[in-house]
Amino acid sequence: MQQIIATYQQSFAHQAAAVHATPSRKAIEDLRIAWLGRKGKIPALYQDLKGVTDGREKGLLGKAINELRNTIEAAIADLQAAGARAVLAAQLARPPLDVTMPVSAGSRMGSLHPVSLMRNLVVDELAKLGFSVFDGPEVETDFYNFTALNIPENHPARDMQDTFFIAEHPHYVLRTHTSNIQIHAMLQEKPPLRLVAPGRVFRVDNDATHTPMFHQVEIVVVDRGISFAHLKGLIEYTMKAVFDSSMKIRLRPSYFPFVEPGAEVDMLCSMCRGSGCRVCKESGWLEIGGCGMIHPNVFEAVNYDSETYTGMAFGFGLDRMAMLKYGINDLRQFFNGDYSFQQQFPLYSPR
């Protein structure tokens, strides 16, 4: 065995020198496996050692094998470090990536996220009607997100369950809806006002059909003589424009503190067109958002004269609409960053 160990010392030195001369990740790994791997030479030596009966000889041989193993481990670690340095040096030696280089159109065209496609579709459609696009902060004070929207202190929407509060800043929240933009816009502009305001919103909610961040769009009109009929007409117009002219909507009376009267908005199930299926739980309808006539208390908060003006507001979820329009069945696909999912979509909104 003494003899074998001595031969091994030499043959390893040879092999390591050869790898050192032309290092590659594979050569280093092959060397490591041949010597230290589970079926490598060193473990085999330890196996053979078990058969040695003479205690003194066993001790000496064990020591020699340990030394050989240490030498090999150190040499391979050195090779690995040198290999990593060589890879880095080769990368640095290559010319840098030129992001301004033109690419050939076609295969590498790029695409927009389906939620962006849906947002653009809605915004473009309303822009044609003379609506302006408004934006608002995602980190918001409770005044804009709640108080000015006639949501009193004890309203359940303020509960920890729904709202992300900002630690150490008791009056700040992650906005729970895009309705905060109503307040920013009305404080900034005098009526008449026509706005469309898409954006991210946040709620403490996470399961197959809810994500803690999602997207809404808010549509607001304030003018003299705005009525519930205008509201219903605009919602129907928008949904027909986004889907097709056979799309139908339905309003169900509901409560939102910042509107009176208020309603929930359903659209015809885009999968079964009303006949009933799994997606709409056999009802033929899908809930997409809320709407109503702006509450006089909201006008008061922004110094609009509620005797002269009336207003309508409509808010709905963009993610849900994108899923229905583009036939996506799992909400989580929007947010897991899978490029092959993303690549199925075009750069421009398909109509």
Ligand code: PHE
């Ligand atoms: N902001 C409401 C929500 O997030 C929706 C809504 C908007 C309702 C506008 C009425 C008017 O649920």
